[in-house]
Amino acid sequence: MADTADIKETGLIVDQAADTGIRAKLIYLGRLLWRDKTGLVGLSMFLIVVISAVFAPVLAPYDPLKQDLRAAKQPPAWSEKGDLSHPLGTDNLGRDILSRIIYGSRVSLTVGFFGVLIACSLGLLIGLIAGYLGGRVDNVIMGLVNLILALPYLVFVVFIAAILGQGLIIVILIFGFTDIPIFVRITRGEVLRIRESGFVEAALSIGSTRKRIIFNHILPNLIGPLITIATFEMSAMIFYEAGLGFLGLSVPPSVPSWGNMLATGRKYLTIYPWIATFPGLAIVFTGLGMNLLGDWLRDVLDPRLRRMKK
Amino acid sequence: MQRYILSRMVQSLLILLGVLFIVFFMLQLTGDPVSLMVSRNASPEQVERLREEMGFNRPLIIQFGDFIGGALVGDFGMSLRHRQPAMKLILERLPATVELATTALLIALCIGIPLGLLSGSNPGSFWDTLARGAGLVGQTIPNFWLALILIVVFSVELGWFPTFGRRTWEVFGMELPTKSVILPAFSLGLFTTGQLVRFTRSAVLEIKNEDYVRTAYSKGLKDNQIYLRHILRNASIPLISIVGVQFGYLLSGSIYIETIFSWPGIGNLLAEAIGNRDFALVQAIAFFASLVVVTLNLLTDIAYGLADPRIRYGD
């Protein structure tokens, strides 16, 4: 109960959420996750995939490359001819599907993570340059960005992949570089917004250095949108990698990747449908988790979004 | 308005020029385009002969000039495999892809817009949950996987649709679609459906709070009227952009679906060409797909300008 004297000073109630400190912030984040359970679900799903990628050798019951022709084409454990030795069945060469899915998460996450890392860092750099320098440099950069964004993505990705051949690094580089324009756009947009708000002149006039303006003002505003978009782009890259794998343009066929598994599965679709079904489910699971996570991040990191209590 | 159209046209031409440049130099990426196209067993003499035949030992500038010159008249060289002009092959396959993409778009529109509208106008209701689920599904399920599942369920198990191939209904010399297009179109249109639901929903939610909607209520108009005449009408303008972009995506992104369903379109041609290392054809397809997308974007922007009176009668 506030003191009468306090009330007389000011009628305003002090803001309770002004508490700072890392611990308080983490607790706040936890509370936000709990309130918006879809974010929690998304994060958990994502963590499951990460854990299977990191701990694959421990979690997978079999060596994903090991062929066992006697156990080939075995259906999942719950059907007639299946049993628990191969819970999700085996493929045409007798390789255990569950293990291959667990190992496949490594390819997907590696491609997604490093691809986004490249695209984001380079995109950030180029976007800052374009937004800050403006003029001709900006025009050239934006011209290139618009050019790349105008192209039919799938056609060109397939084209490049076909030319450069198979390989994990190649795939990472392809996705990393073709996604740069998106991050350039976001960064540049933010820089322009701040420039146009007259804020920069004001900051310069009180003696801030350009570097300080970038680090203290522009970058913090960018973290939110960049993280959110990065999450969605990572999910997209995982999809596209699977697509390339489906055409045999991703990692070599021996390496277990969800896309490769789908390609194999397609050949036997009508007789052994499980070979294709489970890798697809893995992709859907990962995509779903990341999308939910991305949605939650977007809500949390956008200060303007406030929901009404019922 | 005219200035707007003109500047967009110039932009489009510049982009197409850029595309030509990219498409041409993609082949040169590895340094020796011929090596891409020949089989491993080819002898050095065969390789050299092919190089001369295709003109790859000329200076780059000349090759490029030739390329552009050819492009302007629609000549993209010959497909190695089919021994026919690349463009001719592409145009032959075009109708199948157009049929597929158009059907996919129609399905997406018929499901997406009404669902988005119902969802936006009744937040928290069953429709809302359904719509948000649909939006999520569209984003998270890869269309090629859905295609496989649909085949297993509807073709193999239920037998309602053919497992592959395109069948048409010949009427007065026209090729009309039959039910063979349904499964491919559904798979292809999945992402677009999700996008349309999400977009319509968020547009409705946003527009609902606009001042002019409040004015409409203050005039005592009925809810239906307000939703259709005010909210939907305003939402349909940016919807034009989304639909245009999605149509371009559908036309150019059908490679997986066409491959899975053996649908004789351009996507299938692309997959084939890659498999055969027929890169002249791949080049031609890449350019053609870009042409389609760029043209579509241009038409969409023009349509947008015409539809929005602020641009059409702008000062």
Place this chain on the structure above:
Amino acid sequence: MSAILTVKDLVTRFYTFDGVVHALNGVSFHLDQGETLAIVGESGSGKSVTMMSLLNLLPMPPARIEDGEAIFEDDDGPIDLLKLSKPERRRVRGGKVGYIFQDALSALNPVMTVGRQIRESIMEHLNPGEKAARDRTIQLLEHVGIPGAKSRYGNYPHQFSGGMRQRVMIAVAIACDPKIVIADEPTTALDVTVQAQIIELTKRIQDKLGIAVIWITHDLGVVAGIADRVLVMYAGSAVEISPVDRLYEHPQHPYTEGLLAALPRVGAKRGKRLASIEGAPPDLLEPPRHCQFAWRCPYNFDRCWASVPPLFEVGDGHYTKCYYDMDQERPR
């Protein structure tokens, strides 16, 4: 003069993420037929919320009208605006009560012609034929002073200047001959000369059609030009109600006094600081337990902090919500 609208103890709250906002804490006033009532107050005092509550134009998930009544003297008898069914409310909106919004650019649908937007209202309430509706619309456009009304019928809102757009808004509001028109800061965004024109126009239309007008503004200068009576709002309550002349000569509430003192005067001495009221309005997150102006009031004493003052009658048609008697310069 009989009252055409009597509002009693209107309570409206907003249930938001950050807490419950007590936007209106028992607002009462009345409006006579054909008169102009000005509602003055700063941003957040509840002027617009009051009016929108009457027509239920507030977004209903966060907002809730908790209590009160608003008796409107309809042709067939009195009705409580706050307790109407949906179709009844639709009949009142536009048909009996017109609303002029502040920002005509955002309040008009940008992709619909101006003529259509006016005609919509006419078709809904009066239901004449298409042609008759069109004719009436053109007539209305002429009445509000838009030159070339016939050709302007098919123009879009962005093709009009600010002042002209506001006239269109007026045409929309009076299209169906309402008995009351609520003008929510219609001239705030316009420059002074245009402002004067709009005020003139409103007076003319009002005289001609006998409409009662509620004019919301924060500009005391405008009030002097158009009002018959004034309602001063602060922190979600009506703190003073008075005929216009008396308000300027004998304000009875310290807030009104502060407002009047803050008006810069042409003849004032140079170098003198502009007067302002110390402090800031309360944030409305708590229901009021005492006078909401007490923090900033130069006359406050202990009774002010003990309970919320009721409305005291201090003259003919003059009320104030204050425990301090300004004339006698001592607590009541």
